[in-house]
Amino acid sequence: MESHPTGMATLPLRWLLRLFPKRFRDRFGADLCLAVSDRMAAARTQSLWAAVRLFVAEFWGLLVSAARMRFASRPRTTISAAPRGPDGPRRKDLLMQSLIQDIRYGLRSFARNPGFTAVVVGTLALGIGANTAVFSVVNGVLLKPLPYEQPDRLVSVYTRFLPESGFDFNQFSLDPREFQDYREQSESMEVVGFYWTGSTTLTGVDERAEELRTTAVSAGVFRALRVSPLLGRAFIDDDNAPNAPAVAILEYDFWQTRFGGDPGVVGRTIFLSRRSVEVVGVMPEGFDFGTRDLAMWRPATIDPAIPATRRSSHYGYGIARLAPGVTLEAAEAEMTTLMAGWRDEFPNIHTGHFLFLMPLVEDVVGNIRQPLLLLMGAVVFVLLIVCANVANLVLARGENRGTELAIRTAMGAGRARVAQQLVTEGVLLALAGGALGILLAVRGVPFMLALGGTAIPRSSGVGLDLPVLVFGAALTGLAGVLFGIIPAWHVGGTDLQSALKDGSRGSSDGGTRMTFRRILVGAEFALSVLLVIGAGLLVRSFGELLKVDPGFRTQGTFVARVSLPSQAYPDDEQVLSFYTGLLERVRALPGVTSAGTSTWLPLQGSSVNDFEIEGREPRSQGDLARNGIFVAAGPSFFETMGMTLERGRLIDERDRLGTTSVVLINEKLASEFWREEDPLGERIRMVGLGEWATIVGIVGNVRGDGFAQDPDGAYFLAAAQTPATMGSARRTMWLTVRTDLAPLTLARPIEAIISELDSNLPLTRIQTVTDLVNRSMAQPKFTMVLLGAFATLAMMLAAVGIYSVMSYSVARRNREIGIRMALGAAGQDVLRMVVREAMGPALIGLGIGAAAALGVTRLMSSLLYGVSPADPTTFGSVAVIFVGVALVSCAIPALRATRVDPMESMRTE
Amino acid sequence: MARPNSDLLRGTLDMLVLQILSEAPCHGYAIGQQIQHLTDDRLRIEQGSLYPALYRLERHGWVKSKWQKNSASKRRTKVYQLTRKGRERLEANIENWQRFVDSVSHVVPGS
Structure with a gap:
């Protein structure tokens, strides 16, 4: 689709060509365009950043050269233009010349008002930059089609x-039998x-043993997905x-880094978990379906010997492509019919439990959609505030320039000519702001992605590509036209005579303009109140999240994973003694307080398994299923993680093979299944596996x-008893180590x-518990x-808005204030008058913003934890903050008003 | 990359372009690349500066151009080449330049 990206990108450059003299354009224009697009294409192959830099350089270079050629060649062109034809110089060339004149004039006047220019360009850059940056993430994550053929056909x-099944999982994985039945029955x-995700240990390529993420498909x-391999076969x-x-x-990336991109890898044998495996293919670059940082795909083997009635091992995910001509709705209708059949066939399994379809893109983008749309909305508001602010400044400037424009008109400039000049100046400001804003976005996007981390899917597709640049350019253009048109429109209504007579103090028609500017300020306030309330709710919600007791210690714990291949450790004894030996040595390290092992870690996902309680009837239909997260834990695991023991005892060194099998349950499980009875001393076992284990302790809940x-x-x-209680020892364990040192040392x-202990064993996923916590907080933190x-920015802009309007108002009412003071008004009265004038629009804006927030924040309730969208604390504090902001920002102009010297103010008139 | 002083560049650029064209006829994109290459990346010329230079040189009659069909890419490209007058100009220029460098190196020790 993007067949000519650089061609499109040079479009603005081609437009710039019009600034050059026609003779030059005719002879060199086409070739110049070709050369520029060749350079852009070359830069694109390096990096996007290089292309953007080149684009900016070329843009600026053309602008400068055009101006230079115009001025250098002007006398010559006017002389040679006359004999060119009977019509004299062409109209277009005249327009071009006046445009260059306007640009020069505008640039000079900006140079004379560096403060004004800096504020306008700076705020525009912030507004356009924020929008471009957020849009580039929205575009890359939400808007770009998935990188597959006809991705909208994928589900x-x-x-x-549903609870009537005894479980309550809104979105759960599939049992392989469910997949097979659906594949056969669906038309x-x-x-x-x-497919399902897993991991394996690679050996036999070089010295290193490495744990890899894999997906079985x-x-x-x-x-x-309609993807064919780059090399070999699918x-x-x-x-x-x-038995295949x-x-x-x-x-592709794994092939490049680990095999140096060697095409001879196809047919080669590698060792995965010390089993020999033949590489049969390499997938094309950019294809990474399955899991993050995936290294390879392996066949998903489903044992056909397991009967169709055993369908409760949910560990895989389904992906399907709609048949030609079939809509998603039709497929869903068919699914409903199929599920009714399944329910009749397997009532004990498929009552309240069924398959459903979801567009693949929704699955991939999932929970980041709402935060991103929220942020997009927020930056649009910021841009609106920026525009209101800049419009205010430009208006004030336009009024101060009344005399200047009137003189130009008197000297013979038509109204259209003056308007053209104002529009040109507006466009120049917007261009500068836009260019700076896009540069800000270039810097801002990596920051945003780093902040989001793994919470942002598809982040590799995020960048300042063509649609994003077009978006930024469009905002710039809109802003330019807006800032040009507002003052031009005002000039249209200026009466030449009175403007000349009044000088810059013309106050006869100032009233309506002041009203317009107060409305702008009120609107700014309303928008920023809305944003600050939204942000305040997120901050409160994040605070609530931090206050949550997760049930484990979040500091000072090192975690990593060890996986023993069954080829090298075929016996349970070997596995158990390996981990015993490992723990002994780790505990002896200096700085280690305690160390334990476990098959489970908080925030790392968990497996749920059914259990039965000794002496109780099997569960009847509709009862709460007896299941929970099952964990095999070694001694000291609970102490290391900082989990609390409520009653009984923890697992310790006594609990070995041959002694009574023991199990701990958490409070949640205890309260669900032992409402009246005492669970201590009762026995449970995993359904279908192993022997009964006695409950010896109750530990605190963990989130x-x-x-x-x-x-x-x-x-x-x-863990030491798992051969008896779970049928085999657990080969993959998390090692958890508590230390006073920096954990990663x-x-x-x-x-x-x-x-x-074993030179072929990698220690993988090395991190701290703090890392796990931070990762789980990444999405709320990103949004917050x-x-x-953005809300802070909005608030500051609103403050600047009020300040500038009030400064202006005080300045133009200088004489009036002087008269009032001469007639006996005290400084306090003047102060009160100015503050009252400022608080009007501020309070109205505050009211409207808060009312709007009441309606809007409900939309973000799914992003809030422990805070109501109408949280009175947030609303109250935001109101107080904004009244304070309004007071502070009108304080300086108000104080200035009290210092008006009546004599002085009247003399200057 | 240091940004060369633009006034210094303006006179020099003309000479650089003439110099490059004196070796072989070239199209515009390649001229820019050659300059970048010959100066070890220290000078990067935007096309926007290069073409006005070509325009100047052509108006003086030092450079002429014609459209050529590239057989490989099947695209029309414009090829610039030095005229006889241009070659004379370049030689005069080099002489001037040499004289300038000599005199400067007398004034600025070590340059």
Whole structure:
């Protein structure tokens, strides 16, 4: 679609060519354009930043050269123009000359008013910059089509559990049997694919052992996405068979970095978790379907031996492409019919549990859509405030220039000519502001992306590309026209005679203009009140989030993951003794307070599994399902994470294979399933696995899925007893270490310990618990910081607006104030008068803004935690702040008014 | 990248362009690249400055141009080449320049 991006980008440059003399343009214009677009194309291959820089340089260069050539060649062109034809100089050339004249004149007058120019250009740059930056994120994340063929035909398949099923999951993964049935029964889908994410350890490429993120895909996934491999072959259905030879397809970046882009990699054998696997293909650049930082795809093997009635292992996701001519609505209708059939066939499973479809783009963009739209709205408001402010300044300036313009008119300039000059000046201001704003955006976008971190999907597609530049240019153009037209329109109504007579103090028709400017200020106030209330709610909500007790300590804990391959550690004994040895050595490190292992960490996702309670009837339909997050935890895990013990005891060294199997439950689980009874001493076991374990303790709840989520029920089995209680030892564990040192300084020594134990084992996902917390807070923080910044900006602009209007008003009423004081008004009276005048529009704006906020903030209630969208504290404090801002910003002009010397003010007239 | 003084550049640019064209006829894009290349990236010439220079040179009759069809890209490009007058001018220019450099190096030690 973007076949000629650089051609489009040179469009403004081509437009600039019109500034050059016609003779030059005729001879060199076409070639110049070609050369510029060649350079742009070359720069584009380097980086976008290089292209933007080049664009700015060329733009400026053309502008300067054009001006230079015009002035250098003017006498010659006018002389040679006459004999050119009977019509004399062409009208267009005349217009061009007057335009150059206006530009020169405008630039000179800006140079004379550096303060005015700086404020106008600066605020415009902030407004346009903020808009361009936010739009570039919105464009890259929300608007750009997904990088697949006909992406709007792609849908994700999920399941839902309504409470009547005993569970309550709005969006859940699929069981492979559910996928297979849907694939066979659905006629509205061209292809249905199934995938899940995992990890593996790569060895045998070089010295390093490395943990990789992988995605297991059925052959249908690539077919649904319509992506073919760059090298080798895609997966075929046979690859998904249980006994098929192990194969893998590499991701492009991984192939480049780890295999140096060697095309001979196809057919090569690598070792994944110490099993030999053949590389059969490489996918094209930019294709990374499945998970973040993915390295390769492997076939999703589904064991056909498992009967169709065993359909409660939800671990995969579905992706499908609508068949030609089938709408999403039709596919959904078919799904409803299919699900009714499933419910009849498997009533104990599919009552309140069914599959549903969701457009893929919605799935990818998910929860960032609302914050981004909120921010987009906010920056549009900021731009409106900027425009109101600049309009105010330009108006004030226009009124001060009344005499100057009147003289120009008297000297023979037509009204159109004067208007042309004002429009030119407006456009110049806007161009400067726009160019600076786009530069601000160039700097701002990486900052925004860094702030959002993993909370922003598709962030690699965010950048200042063509649509974004066009957006910025369009804003600039709009602003320019606006600032040109407002004063020009006012000039249209100026009476030449009175303007000359009155000088700059003409006050006869000042009334309506002042009203207009007060309306502008009131509107600025209303908009910024709205923004500050929104930001205030987010700040309050973030504060509530920080106040939440997550149930674990968020500081001073090091975490990392170890994964033992089953090839090298076939026996449970080996696994258990490895982790015992590891913990012993880690605990001996200096600075380590305690160390533990666990299959689960808060904020890292969790697995839920059913359990049964000894002596109770199996659950009947509609009862709360007996399930919870299941964890295998080693000794000291709870102490290390800072989780609290409410009753009983924790898991410790006594709990080994051969002693009584034990389990801890959390308070949530205890309150759900042991309302009257005492859970201590009762026995539970995982459904379908292992032996009964005795509940020996109750631990505090942990917010494992994010601070804003209510804690889930969880049960913790002793890691050393998992061969008995879970059927096998757990090979992949999180190592958690509490320390007084900076946690990450432990990484080196712990890696050294691991490689002593097994040189082929990588220590992966090294981080601190603080990192986990920060990541889970990234999205609310992103929204809060940006909205906060924009709201602060809006508030400052509104303050500047009131200040400038009141300064102007005091200046033009100098004489009136002088007379009042001569007639006996005290300084206090004058002060009161000015403040009253300023507070009028401010209070009205405040009222309108707050009323609007009451309506609008409800839309953001899903972004708020623990705060009502109509939170009186927020509304109240914002009102107080804004009254304060209004008072402060009119204080200086008001004080200036009290110092008016009556004699002086009347003498100057 | 240092931004060269624009007045210094203006006279020099003409000479640089003549110099480059004296080696072989060239199109506009390549001239800019050559300058950048020959000066080790220290001088970057915007096309907006280059073309007015070409315009000046052509008006003096030192450079002439013609449209050529590029067989590879099937695009028409304009190729500039030095005229006889241009070559004389360049030689005179180089002589001037040499004299200028010599005299400056007498005044500014070590340059």
